[in-house]
Amino acid sequence: MVALLFAVPVMAQVPAPAPKQSKPVLLKGATLHVGNGQVVENAAVGFENGKITYAGPQSGANLSGYEVVDVTGQHIYPGLIQPNAALGLNEVESVRATIDWREVGELNPNVRSIIAYNTDSDIIPTVRANGVLMTQLTPIGGTISGTSSVVQLDAWNWEDAIVKADEGMHLNWPNMLIETGNSRGNERLKRMQEEREKTMLELEKLFRDAAVYKAGKHDSKNLKLTSMTGLFDGSQKLYIHANYGKEIIEGVNFAKKHGVKNVVVVGARDAVAVADFLKANNIPVIYSGVHVLPSRAEEDVDMPYKTPYLLHKAGILFALDYDLAIHGIRNLPFIAGTAAAYGLDKEQALASVTLNTAKILGIEKQLGSVEVGKDATLVVSSGDLLDMRTNNVTYAYIQGRHIDLNNKQKYLYEKFENKYKHQQQPAPAGATSSAGK
């Protein structure tokens, strides 16, 4: 099987999606990290027709009928979920032709990210290879950027990829503005303040009109208002992107006032400062900044690293998102690792990229942990998945399908390794003195 994984197809750089699970599989001998905080040593996980049929001690597993895969000494985790991302909506960040995450205009509640999802992106297989198996496709920009969908990362097309379509709407809370004591800029600031007031008014009208739209009878359909009805009956979430503490409070209060049922705060760099408010209002958080710099010089040097721990201590439901660059989403396990290095328990850190995320995205009944009845979307790593020193994904399954972990980068690696293998073996590094001298 290992040989099969590493057989490099010469032409194809994005591997073919794995076929449907055809026979029951049982992974045995590993340490199971359930995703809900529990750890089972010497565990076995069985799954059939894409669903988990057993997850527990190996001693309690009934092996009959299963194809047994021995993963003794390894670790089993739920597949990681990256929320708030444009993976598959953009291939090369600097090339406009490849950007499909931004629509023109400020208020685009009717715009749907799912239809632009490119399952043939070269980046996606590299992300899977580190254990990230799902993402929330999120449009960016404007005040309301559109709706997001949750997809799994091994599909022929966007329809195949859907885990949950159009599950939430993204509202970028207008930036609060401040004077800076710099009189030179006051004209610009004034204009920006006027623009903000205008945007706030537009938002107010949109939500007011959308709330009553469903009840009325309409001769012509309004796409924007129609697209927002789910916010008021709870079938769709409102993701408010805000970082400044007061923006978070302002945004959440706005949503509550308009009767929005499910609100999630995204970004939330100041979440710790408004933890009481978030807790009192039962607002979950997608925190976007672990591997970032503190926002002020005085802030504790490790503030972004320990924020997950502080949110956990405050009793807030939170998930982590890697938001620095699309290609870096494969480092999602390591931001969870950093959170663990700075106070969070390792299993809680795992939950912040699996079960917590599933809960926040509303897919926890189907995904997010390795429990019976859920989708067999899971990862096996020979070592601790959250530490780059040991992260080494050996198997990954999405809905029970054994996915190909190959990618363009591995292909290029092999190609050039082979080139040099045929050349003379060089001296090892370090044997020479200073380069260039």
Add this chain to the structure above:
Amino acid sequence: MKKIFTIAACLALSAGSVMAQETFPRNGVYDERAGLVAFTNATVHTDYKTTIPNATLVIRDGKVEAVGENVKVPAGAVVMDAKGKHIYPGLVDMFSDYGLPEVKAERRSWTAPPQLESTKEGVYNWNEAIRPETDAVALFNVNGKQAGELRKLGFGSVLAVHRDGIARGTATLVTLAEKRGNEVVLKDKAAGALSFDKGSSKQDYPSSLMGAVALLRQTYLDAQWNAQNPQKEQNISLTAFAQANKYPQIFEASNKLNILRADKVGDEFGKQYIMKGAGDEYQMLPQIKATNAPIILSLDFPEAYNVEDPFDARRVSVKDLKHWEMAPANAALLQQAGVTIAFSAYDLKDKKDFLPNLRKAVKYGLSEEEALKALTATPAKLLNAENLVGSLNKGMVANFLITSDNLFSEDGVILENWVQGEQYKIADVPADYRGVYTLKLGNDTGRKLLVAGTAEKPELKVIAQDTVKGNISFNGNLVTISFAESKDSKQSIRLSGWVAGKNLQGEGQLPNASSVKWTAAYSEAMTEKEKKDRAKQAEENAAFGSTIYPFQAFGQQELPKQETVLIKNATVWTNEEEGRLENADVLIKNGKIAKVGKNLSESGARVIDGTGKHVTPGIIDEHSHIALDAVNEGTQAVTAEVRMADVVDPEDINIYRQLAGGVTTSQLLHGSANPIGGQSAIVKLRWGKSADEMLVKDADGYIKFALGENVKQSNWGSAQTVRFPQSRMGVEQVYVDAFTRAKEYEKAWKNYNSLSKRQKAKTAAPRRDLELDALVEILNDERFITCHSYVQSEINMLMNVADEMGFKVNTFTHILEGYKVADKMKEHGVGGSTFSDWWAYKMEVKDAIPHNAGIMNQMGIVTAINSDDAEMARRLNQEAAKSVKYTGMSEEDALKMVTLNPAKLLHLDDRMGSIKAGKDADVVLWNDHPLSIYAKPLKTFVDGIAYYDLERDEQMRETQEKERMRLVQKMLHEKDGGAKTQAPRTQKARVLHCEDVAQQEEELYFAY
């Protein structure tokens, strides 16, 4: 009999003491008068240290004729009795834009095409920012409004500087008399003026601070060359530059660091600049003092910030809070350290703050004598104008002030300001009504009025059962009073009346609308206690906290010291043949690693238990842009003349943050906006030391080259299609051309230097070109290249050009396709410094792979992992660990990629990069395996000094928060007392990358 005028009575006197208007035709009859005036019985301060009580001052024709105790009043003199008054020399402001046209700095927008050449008409310098041909005296016009404003502050003469450009030409010393310009100019060319600000120039170069520094340097050289070779090039600017150099040079620096930078340039060309400072000099007192530069100080003290909202107040940094408290002490701290100081009113947003702020500086420790000196003798001396202004001796210009009292006391009021013998009235002697009065309000005698404050601005307290504050104001001999009935009452009693002898009386209205007659009988002068209380309050306000180094968050009063440290029983990653040692000890002594081994002991050493911990060499970042005030010049394809060492910012908080990530040494690189960028600065992260002290001594010189999309401006928008090169084809030609020129230049110098002395005298020396100097250094293995690079074609190209032109590329940085050409790199002998796993962010990185470092390392190329990012640099150890994951590299090799290998690439491996006796004690103690995500530094040593210590860090957080709270409380208190306030400044984390050229202004205003 002589007619005696009192000062107040001689308003009409206007001495037309004019002799200098000779060449001008006159309309009407000649009306020239001698302007002979004698001031008697005055306390005359003839200079800052000499006071003559009861003296007479005689002026004639706008000059001082005599001054002294027993001076005879000449016949025909207008005599003015100045009894009880003080006379001071008129103040001198040696930095002003008085009478000069406004300078408008308009920057080209980023959507407009670049302007590569000067558009100025005439045979001037190639660069518009070099305008030494400007003589302020040629632009000068008397401006009555400005002059009046400055005279009110006490100034009699100012140096008018045309604040435009880097070389600004000459400044002119003028009086503030409202006469024809020809008469008020005291010295047509009194000083030369310089700055790092390109002013109104729209030309692209220089776009950065280091470009401005380089341009100034080159201009000195060009002016010398032009003077020696007059036949080569007609250039008005260069001739003028040489001329302007003969005067005292005033350099306008926008902050303390620029003072240090400017002083270095001055030193290179034998010039001691006079610095126009910004008010933050005390923050780097030892270095500022070492420049020996006289400093013209700003009196613009920051206003208190709005800190009522605790959430928003977080935006005010400790640095700003402390500066608010300490800025008034700047003058005293500098003067006491022996720095020559002068004051300028130039920076004041509200000029009326001048005297109050000057007095504040005195309250904060500057002696009155020194304060006066800084406004008289010092500027006069610095401008070689001691025989004209700054004191009141015979023959000097009759510029002087008449004040009601000591100028520095709160009661001192400038009554008159005489300029060139012309009288300008400023204020009347304020009548002093201060004292205690018994108020009789109708039949009610239950209140006393306490009138305190200053004579100019009296303050009222009404003492009855409650003491309430009231308002009192005098207008001539009329008085208006109002105060609340009682402490809790909102009802006010309002009185109007007049001064009757020492008493006050009049009519008023009570809150019940009834009229009432009142008298206030004077009973005693303002009590001594009242005066003392005022002084005490001022003194309390004048207390301030300690300076911290650096003047930034996580700065300290005392820098950590070098220690003898013995780390026992740790896992030691030596990076030497012995590899990783378990249960080993490391001894650090005198800044070096003294011993590595087992069971070491050292008396007097601080012993640290390393059980379960790891010791590694400090992390070295080959590619960093922290601690810099600018990154890209980039306006020309070749800017080898710019030096990052000129713009090191030792107060960047990212220095401390990276120490907390185990980084000890960084190469601070120029950006990647052009094929040949600027010269690197290699620094150790010595937090709290100056920029110069951070530089690694005797390190080899490096320079940044760059290839690919940034260089050809691919992602810069459609307007940026002018500057050559715009394709990889052009990039090659830039290199070939640059090195061809460099070779010819080197040859020309060799030829010249081989001449005999006699021949040299007859032969023109080649022009010194700082850009080509740097390239010649590369050709001679005296400067080494770090080249930003991505795709294989361009990497190959540069190695080919190098072979052809006869130089070596030392390091390819980024080198994301290094894995494709590793064999060729090996052959060229070049190292690679790369990212662990970045890709897909632009076209040229679509083939980047995380196995790149592994392949290069396997091929025997000296391979490093770098950051190019202030955040990632905090976790470089983890970035190195990714190569273990992706390519199975050994853990020791992986660690070497962020320690020993970058040391090799920087030619510093003889002193850094491994744990070996004799090497620098740049050492990190980790709590866990250093390649693990769970590892964090407990201590980071540089030169055996624990610049970062996790435990100390936790204490500092607490101390810092307390200091913050103290300052916030003080600020709130002063605000309650009526102090002005301003909105908090944003303190955005500023992170510079290779490609950064401009900042979006909008973002300044985002709350987050």
